Amino acid sequence: MNPEIKCWNCSNTFKKFSFFCSECNIIQKPLDLDSFKLFNLNYGFSINLKKLEYEYYALQKMLHPDKFINSTEKELLYAQIHSSNLNNAYNTLVNPVSRSNELLKCKGEKNKESETFNDLEVLNEVLDLQEVAENINCQKEKDNLINELNQTIEEDVEKLNNYFIEEQLLNAKKLTVKISYLEKLQKDIKNNVTFTN
Amino acid sequence: MSLLQIEEPIRGEQTTESEKKFCIGIDFGTTNCVCSVKIDGNVTMITDEFGEVIIPSVVLFKDSDVFVGNQIKKKIKNGLENRIFSIKRDFVENPDAKKIYGNHKQKLSPIEVSSLIFKYLKNCCESFLGKEISKCVVTVPAYFDERSRFAIKQSASLVGFEVLRLVNEPTSAAYAYGLERKTRGNYFVYDLGGGTFDVSILKLTDGVFKVLSTGGDPFLGGDDLDKLFACKIAEDFLNLRFEDLSKNNKVILVRKAKLLKEKLQKETVLNEFLEIDKKQINLEITEKVLNMAISEILDKTISISTAVLEESDLKENEIDGFILVGGSTRLKILISKIQERFQLKIFSDIDPDLVVSKGAALHADGLVNGTENLLLDVTPLSLGIETAGGLMEKIIHRNTTIPIVKEQEFTTYEEGQTAIKIHILQGEREMVKYNRTLGEFVLDGIEPKPPGIPRINVRFMVDANGLLSVSATDKSSAIQKELEVKTTFNLEIDQMRIMIEESIKNSSLDMQERLLEESKVDAIRFINELQSMDSDLKEICSAEELNKINSYIKLLSKEIQKDNREGILDFLKKLDLATQSFSEKRVKQKIKSALIGKNYDKL
Numbered sequence A: 001m002n003p004e005i006k007c008w009n010c011s012n013t014f015k016k017f018s019f020f021c022s023e024c025n026i027i028q029k030p031l032d033l034d035s036f037k038l039f040n041l042n043y044g045f046s047i048n049l050k051k052l053e054y055e056y057y058a059l060q061k062m063l064h065p066d067k068f069i070n071s072t073e074k075e076l077l078y079a080q081i082h083s084s085n086l087n088n089a090y091n092t093l094v095n096p097v098s099r100s101n102e103l104l105k106c107k108g109e110k111n112k113e114s115e116t117f118n119d120l121e122v123l124n125e126v127l128d129l130q131e132v133a134e135n136i137n138c139q140k141e142k143d144n145l146i147n148e149l150n151q152t153i154e155e156d157v158e159k160l161n162n163y164f165i166e167e168q169l170l171n172a173k174k175l176t177v178k179i180s181y182l183e184k185l186q187k188d189i190k191n192n193v194t195f196t197n
Numbered sequence B: 001m002s003l004l005q006i007e008e009p010i011r012g013e014q015t016t017e018s019e020k021k022f023c024i025g026i027d028f029g030t031t032n033c034v035c036s037v038k039i040d041g042n043v044t045m046i047t048d049e050f051g052e053v054i055i056p057s058v059v060l061f062k063d064s065d066v067f068v069g070n071q072i073k074k075k076i077k078n079g080l081e082n083r084i085f086s087i088k089r090d091f092v093e094n095p096d097a098k099k100i101y102g103n104h105k106q107k108l109s110p111i112e113v114s115s116l117i118f119k120y121l122k123n124c125c126e127s128f129l130g131k132e133i134s135k136c137v138v139t140v141p142a143y144f145d146e147r148s149r150f151a152i153k154q155s156a157s158l159v160g161f162e163v164l165r166l167v168n169e170p171t172s173a174a175y176a177y178g179l180e181r182k183t184r185g186n187y188f189v190y191d192l193g194g195g196t197f198d199v200s201i202l203k204l205t206d207g208v209f210k211v212l213s214t215g216g217d218p219f220l221g222g223d224d225l226d227k228l229f230a231c232k233i234a235e236d237f238l239n240l241r242f243e244d245l246s247k248n249n250k251v252i253l254v255r256k257a258k259l260l261k262e263k264l265q266k267e268t269v270l271n272e273f274l275e276i277d278k279k280q281i282n283l284e285i286t287e288k289v290l291n292m293a294i295s296e297i298l299d300k301t302i303s304i305s306t307a308v309l310e311e312s313d314l315k316e317n318e319i320d321g322f323i324l325v326g327g328s329t330r331l332k333i334l335i336s337k338i339q340e341r342f343q344l345k346i347f348s349d350i351d352p353d354l355v356v357s358k359g360a361a362l363h364a365d366g367l368v369n370g371t372e373n374l375l376l377d378v379t380p381l382s383l384g385i386e387t388a389g390g391l392m393e394k395i396i397h398r399n400t401t402i403p404i405v406k407e408q409e410f411t412t413y414e415e416g417q418t419a420i421k422i423h424i425l426q427g428e429r430e431m432v433k434y435n436r437t438l439g440e441f442v443l444d445g446i447e448p449k450p451p452g453i454p455r456i457n458v459r460f461m462v463d464a465n466g467l468l469s470v471s472a473t474d475k476s477s478a479i480q481k482e483l484e485v486k487t488t489f490n491l492e493i494d495q496m497r498i499m500i501e502e503s504i505k506n507s508s509l510d511m512q513e514r515l516l517e518e519s520k521v522d523a524i525r526f527i528n529e530l531q532s533m534d535s536d537l538k539e540i541c542s543a544e545e546l547n548k549i550n551s552y553i554k555l556l557s558k559e560i561q562k563d564n565r566e567g568i569l570d571f572l573k574k575l576d577l578a579t580q581s582f583s584e585k586r587v588k589q590k591i592k593s594a595l596i597g598k599n600y601d602k603l
C-alpha cells in the first residue's frame, strides 16, 4: 500500500519510512506522518507513556538539529523538521484528549467542535461541576474538587479506552469532548480560584 | 521497539583528542561576561590580560580608543563618568535604536556597542588559547524575546563569531549541574542575573535535559538591588533623594552600595566612609537596612517562581532541588526567603557567577565534538499573528518544546482581496497592542475570490535557538513568501499599507456591492448560530418569544434572497432585539461560561 520511498542521496529504495537511509546513513526527507505512525505505534488509545518518552528521547538524540551542526544545510533543515514533528507528536500523544482526537482523525472521524455544542447531557454534567466550583470558599475545598475532577477524568479516560477497543467511535468522540471540558475546568480552578477572605 | 533498532549514523570520522575543535561558551551578562572552553575533558575558565575570569560588561570611549572590561579599572583614571554600563538591558527596548552612548560622537545601537565587548572577548579567548577561534555558544536570558535574541546573535557575528547556538541561561546552568554533578530528577533553576531574572524547571533523565516551563522578568536584576540600596543610603544618610544626585555621584553611590551589600553578607554591622563631593560621610549600616531596601524585589522573584511551578504541572514534592544562579543569589536574605517558601534542597556549589558559562562551554563542546546528551528547550513567550478585530491569534504557545513548526490557515475578509498582511506578534495578551510586533509582511497575488474562500497557510518555525521564521503560502496558487523575522523599518510598513489599500481598491466589486455582501455574511452567520442553538432556544424562550424569533428569521432570509441591504439590516436589528432576553437568560444559566471558560476570580 505504501509507495516506495527513495533515498535522496544514494537512490536506495525502501518500503517503510525510516529516518535514516539503511545504505548511506543519510537523514531522510520528512514525510507527513500522523503521530502514531511517526512513533511506529498501532492505532490504539492505550499507550505505554514511559516507553513513549524513552523512544521520544532516543529519536531526539539522533534527530535534534544540535546533532547536525557540521552537516549540510539540507540535512540540518530535515533534522529541524523531524525534531519538530517528534515534539508535536509526543505532545499530542501524551495528553489523552489530543491523543483521542488524533486517533479519531486517523480512523476517519472528523472532530468538529460545533457538533458537540448540542450535547446537553455532557453540558449539564459540566455545568453541575461548575456550580460546585463557584461555591468553593477555602483551599481545602479547592484541593478536594481538583482531586475529584482528577478522578473523574481518570475514570473517563478508562471508559474512553474501552470505547476505542470496542470501536464505538461516536461515543469516544462525545466522551473526548467531555474530558476536554473537565480538563479546562480543572485548569481554570487551579489558576483562577482565589479566596478574598 | 523496532524504532530503536535504527543504527546511529556515522557522521564523519571520530575525532581524536588532538584534533578536537574548540568552541567557546560565552555568558554575555548584563553586568559581567564570562568565557570558558572545554579542553581535555575539563572546562577551563578563560582569563583576560589581567588574569581575571569575570570581565565587566562595560565600555569606555577615550580619545579614539575603546576600553572594555577590566581595562577601564586598571588603565583609566579620569573620565570614568562616560562608562557605558548594562548595554544588554537596552536590547529589550530596541536593539537597533541608535543613540548617544557615553562620550562617543556618533550615535550607536545597542548591537554595535555590545559588539565591541564581543570583539574584546574574542581577543581574550584567542590570546588565552594562542590560536584563532570563531565558533561559540552564547547564553541569553530565558525570558528574552525573539528580537533581543536575534540581536545578540547579530552583535557577536559582527566581529567574526560564528554563533552555533543560543542557549537559555538557566538551561545552561542546569546542564553544568547535570554533567558535572551527575544530577538527576526535576530541578528548579533560579537565575538572578545583573539585569534579568529567569526561572526554569527542568527534567533531567538519561542524558536528556528537558525544560518543562520557564518564566521571568527581563527588567529585574541584581543591578536593581544595588540601586534600591543606594536610594535607601541617599535617604537615610545624605537626606537626599537618589534622583537629585549628580550623574557621577549616582555612579559612586551605586558602586558603594554594591560593595556594602557584599560586605554585609559577612558582617551584620558596618562602619564605612562615603566620599561624595569631597565630603566624608560616616555610614553606620546594618544588614537590616539592606534587607528593608531590597525585600520587595526579592518577594517579586519568589512569586514569579511560584507561578512557574504551578504552570509546570509538577507538585513541589516532585522537585528534587533548587539551583541558584547569578551572583545575587549569595544574599543571605534571599536564601532564607527561598527556604521559607520552598521546602527544597538548595544547590549552589558550582560558583553561581561561572555556572552559566560552564554549561555553555559543555554544550559548545558537545555541538562540535559530539555528545550523548541532549538539551530540549522551550520558547518562553507565545507567538502568533494579528487577526480581525485587533486580536492576537496564538500559533505557538509559550513553553512549547523547540524546534517547532506549526501551521495555521487564514482567509481573506474582503471580496476580491488579493493581498493579506501578516502581522507577527509575541506575547501573552489577547489584544494586539499589548504584545510585541516582531515583523510584518504582505502576501500578494492572491487570486480574487469571495471572502473566506482563499486558504492562506501561515507557517511558524522556531529553531533550536528560539529564533522564528515565518512563511505564508496561498494554497490555491502556491505563491510563497518567506522571511526571517527582523526589525521592521517604517518605510516598509508604509509600503505594505499602500499595497493593502491598492488591493482593496482594485477589487472587482464596488463599494456598494461589498457592503451588501458584508451584510449578507453577517445575517447568514447569525441565522446559523441561532439554528445551532435550537435546543437551548426551545428550553429557555417562551412560546411567544420563539414565534417572534422564527418569523424574523424567515423575513430576514427573504431579504437576503432579494439582495436588499436595507431590509437585511432592518431585520438583523429586530432579530437581535428579539434574542436579547434569550442571550441574557442563557448567560445566566452559565452555559456560555461552560463553553468558553471564564475567570473565577470574582467569586
Ligand SMILES: [Zn+2]
Pocket (backbone or CB within 6 Å): A007, A008, A009, A010, A011, A012, A021, A022, A023, A024, A025, A026
Ligand atoms: Zn541512501
